[in-house]
Amino acid sequence: MPISYSLVHVAPDAVETPLLVVVLAADPSLPSALNGIDRQLNGAIARTLGRRDFRGGRDETMLFVGGDAGIQRVLLVGRGAAPLTRAAARRAASIAARQAGKLGLSTMHLYLPDAAAAHVEGLVIGAGAGSWSYPDLQTQPAEKDRRARLEQVAVVASDNADVRAAFAAGVAIAEGQAIAKRLGQMPGNYCTPETFVEVGREIADRHGMGLTVLGRSDMAALGMGSFLCVAQGTTQEPRLVALEYNGGPEGQRPVVLIGKGLCFDTGGISIKPAPEMEWMKFDMSGAGGVMGAMEAVGQLKLPINVVGIIGSTTNMPSGDAVKPGDVVRASNGKTIEIINTDAEGRLVLADLLVYAKRFNPAIAIDAATLTGAIVVGLGHSAVGVFSTDKVAADEVLAAGDAAGEPGWPMPMWDDYREQIKSDVADMKNTGGRAAGSITAALFLQEFVDGFPFVHLDVAGTAYSQSDLGWIPKGPTGTPVGTFVEFVRARARA
Ligand code: BES
Ligand code: MN
Ligand code: ZN
Secondary structure, eight states: OOOEEEEEOSOGGGOOBSOEEEEEOSSOOOOGGGHHHHHHTTTHHHHHHHHTSOOOOTTOEEEEEOOSSSBOEEEEEEOOSSOOOHHHHHHHHHHHHHHHHHHTOSEEEEEOTTOOHHHHHHHHHHHHHHHOOOOTTSOOOOGGGOOOOOOEEEEEOOOOHHHHHHHHHHHHHHHHHHHHHHHHHSOTTTSOHHHHHHHHHHHHHHHTOEEEEEOHHHHHHTTOHHHHHHHTTOSSOOEEEEEEEEOSOTTOOOEEEEEEEEEEEOOTTSOOOSTTGGGGGGGGHHHHHHHHHHHHHHHHTOSSEEEEEEEEEEEOOOTTSOOTTOEEEOTTSOEEEOSOTTOOHHHHHHHHHHHHGGGOOSEEEEEEOOOHHHHHHHTTSOEEEEOSOHHHHHHHHHHHHHHTOOEEEEOOOGGGGGGGOOSSSSEESOOOSTTHHHHHHHHHHTTOOSSOEEEEEOTTTSEESSOOSSSOSEEOOTTHHHHHHHHHHHHHO
């Protein structure tokens, strides 16, 4: 069940709710809007604050039990001493949603005193993040033992156009991230290239976008020997899915978003070691991010043209699989010597980048779980941002910061290019261990012709293997936020 979000314009003490969440800054005093609620609780909140049992530290919570009607429970959530930002609101709402989930409450109301529009947006995104789950494949407990899942989130805020727009934007981003997370969590036998066709079709139908779906023979006709060599070892039909959103003037060059969609990456003939190979179901996170971003863009009805392109397949060893030493030809005519079949993402992206040119991009940005090396270099807290165009890179970095998905710029100097020179083809698909993320980015650049390009390596950030407190472990939704903020900023400019 997807969550339904609503915006209510009533005094916080007048709501009827199983759970009223109140977000408070450090060392809080009782907000005057809560006087009525505090009376209902016989002064328990004021006493608690007076005793400093609740101090409003970041992620601190305190639950109050009320009566059977009106406000049945109050949850105070601290947001700490730092200035109130959209990110702080998001974090507090996520903590609240996780608590509501533990209590088994299907409805909660969120109240942040003096919330501005941006904070309302953050509250909605946070509620979506904290309540996200993927229960599809687990048998549910018997009805009597089951705890309800959060289904309805209401934000209590003032009524003005800015708040309403921010609320709608929050819903768009939350639902876009939910799409990306769901795809990221689905096992490889559930999320297949066909799943991207289905999800792409749903998004296209919902928002009146153009949809193109290519299969093996279509891609062969376009000469996509690079993408297709990755799909050589699987019986599944590989898919290229393109969504075209035309919110801007006709003829306006679009922002093109590109995603790596490996539904599973065994490594192929250069097979990966068994330990932790199961994580490689997340190797479609770039493509999931493109789908989520297109959903958000469609909901936001932004006045700009945006194209989303994903390439989806599964990297499998087989008697037919591509081998180290093989040479393949991409759709721009360039030849590639396959050194390691596990460097497959860049082979898929190469043909997507050539395909992108037909849309005459204003800029293309790809997101890919491309290299283990970026996890070594930047860990799980920063997206690797690569571009030969500093202005474009800065624009994407700003979008990532705004989204709470920070990136870090990486060099793309020519010196590194030596590492991917081949004796038999135009280039090799790997450049050895040194600077592995950079040589991957330089490989991609070989397929970009005539438009600014930024590559996002999200291998460290698309999935969290540990519970982050406010974000449950699992898929994080990155890079949906970065894509949406980038497109939003362009639409405003
Ligand atoms: N999908 C992986 C990247 C990856 C590895 C993400 C580990 C997260 C954790 C990618 O297709 C891959 O296998 N890359 C190789 C490239 C190498 C063979 C040059 C890698 O990073 O080991
Ligand atoms: Mn690989
Ligand atoms: Zn991969």
